[in-house]
Amino acid sequence: MPDLPDLPDLPDLPDATRLALAIPADILALDESQMRRLGYEVVDRVIEHLTTIGQQRALTTGDLDTLTAQLGGPIPQQGSPISGNLTTLADIALANQQHGEHPRYFARVPGPSSYPAILGEWLATGMQSVASSWGGGSGPSTLETIVCAWLRDGMGLAPSCEGVLLSGGSMANITAVITARNFNGPGVIYLSDQTHSSINRGLPAIGQPTEHIRILATDDTFRLNPLDLKTAIETDIENGLHPMLVIATAGTTNTGTVDDLPAIGDICESFKMWLHVDGAYGGPAALCERGRSALPGLDRADSFVTDPHKWLFQPYDIACLFVKTPGALEQTFAMNPEYLKDVSGGAVEMQNRSLELTRRSRAVKLWLTFRSYGLQTLADAINRGIGLAEYAQYLVEQDERLEVITPAALGIVTFAGVNANAADHVRAAAELTEDGYAVVSSTVLKGRTVLRLCTINPSTSTDDIAGTLARLAQFLSRG
Ligand SMILES: Cc1ncc(COP(=O)(O)O)c(C=O)c1O
Structure with a gap:
């Protein structure tokens, strides 16, 4: 049995507590020079990766047994040198993946992240950024409102849109559907055969009955046909159903096609339906003139999603959900438990805009990107x-x-x-x-x-x- 620490003022302290307190407070600490050296090693490794990426493979897929043998084994009982472990991570785990930032990675949706965004992510991680409550993270929460407003205005969304940053298009689109259903009540949802598969997966997962999902065939240009949409809505009304939500796409994953948002917006308005637009892929294009002209009608969306980790040069992960009705997200997702009262009730409560409570600040990297490069x-x-x-x-x-x-x-x-x-x-x-x-x-x-x-x-x-x-x-x- 190790020596018990001498705590004479607390004679009744149990032995187990004394033993726990005998563990040194700096048990996880590294000394300053070691921290710097390891940090520089990581920076050097990343710079080497980024500056030679065109000469590397664009994708490497390992096999599970080999990778497990190289990276696994029983749970480590003793620590081992960090530097060597970093090398193992870079050489083995992180080498066996797609490099979405490779100049010849053209598959699915590439992820060409930029260096300022990487720096923002590192800084935010190093300072344990948090954007949950106002009381616990007023700075990062403010950054989130700022980058959402920059994106909203840059893409030409309705000025009343409020935003929240989420992990990706899948989560953001489904969060929009939950919000729409909270507002309009349960009903039929209309999408197209080009709607992203993550939405098809997500709808039943949030309890949408499959008999109340209409997947409409697209026309020869892979667009949702507004006339077919209108007919489908009218048929459902005749059958006593409640048409609730249309999901249109601004930049489909297969072909980059943009649905006819002005026409679909008119239909939604006349039937008092919610229009959600999935611009996870195509949305950022609206920041440039040619993209904006290919994306008319974004301001018609009651909710809109775009993924800066696709076409806005951000490391994974970051998506942005916008909702046109102020307060709609809070009305859907607010909670007010007794143990959060000290930090809640501030200017903006990001924890009340989705199902995420503890959440890092995804805004730091995007803010740094906008500020460092500028919109042009x-x-x-x-x-x-x-x-x-x-x-x-x-x-x-x-x-x-x-x-x-x-x-x-x-x-x-x-x-x-x-x-x-x-x-x-x-x-x-x-x-x-x-x-x-x-x-x-x-x-x-x-x-x-x-x-x-x-x-x-x-x-x-x-x-x-x-x-x-x-x-x-x-x-x-x-x-
Ligand atoms: C149009 C569209 N919507 C949604 C998604 C899903 O986004 P994520 O993979 O970030 O969840 C994608 C992904 O490629 C997409 O292209």
Whole structure:
């Protein structure tokens, strides 16, 4: 038994408590020079990664047994040197993943984060940022209201919109649906066959009966047809149902298509329905002039989602949900337990705008990004992404082995091999990934398997696009 600490003033203190108090207060502390050295090691490693990324593989997938053998084992009983552990993390765990910030990562939705945003994330983590209650985090909560207002005004949303930052589009879209249902009551929800799959997954999970979900077929341009929507709503009314919510998309994941928001907005208004717009992917495009003109009617949305971790150069994770009716989020999500009364009731309570209570400040990185670059530079970086997809379309049109399936729209273009079948396309995408040079997605549009590039990384060069298309054309024509 170790020596018990001498606490003469407290003769009745139990031994177990004395033993606990004998544990030194600096048990987890590192000395200052060691902290600095390790911190610099991390910075050096990240800078090396970022400055050589174009020469690295765009995606590496390991196998579970090998990775577990390298990273796992029984729970460590004794500590080991931090420096070596950092190297293991960087060389093994973090090397075996997609690099969404790689200039030739064109699959699904890339994540080209920027250095100021990374610094903001580090700073916020180092200072244990928290944006839950006003009393516990007035600075970070203010930052959150500021970045939401910047985004709202930059994208041209309704001026009354209030925002909250969440982990991603999936959570933000479903939080919007919960808010809409709280306001309009239960009823039928209308979406399209191009609505993001996370919404289809989320609706039943929040108790939406599947018989009250209408998935409408899109037209030849992959848009929700307003006439079909109106007919579906009228039919449901005739059958005694309550049409409650329409979910439109501003930049679909497959093709970058934007639903006809002005027409859909009119329909929602006439039937007193809530219009939610999923701009998780396409929303940030509205910060630049060309994107804004491709996205008319964003101000019609009763709620709107956009993901800065997609097209606004942020590390994961950060999404923003806006709701037009002031106070609607609080009316849906407010809580006031006895143990939070000391810190609640302030100017803004972010803990009352979603289901998250303890939440780090996702606003720090976005604030630093806006302040460091300014809107015009960010708009130019977004515009370059739009242009890169147009350039890819141009190259596809020049290549007789390839054909455009959907033209460049908000940084996405789809195409196919002229004489290639579905399996050829899937194989070509897999071969490219295996090669490590670039990553693209295959997808299925109206039953046809095609290839898809998402070109939102401004550091992508025209050679990167040309090199990727040349390889794909070659793989496809090999048949
Ligand atoms: C249009 C759209 N909505 C929602 C999502 C889901 O976003 P997240 O992956 O951030 O949850 C995505 C993801 O790609 C998307 O493209």
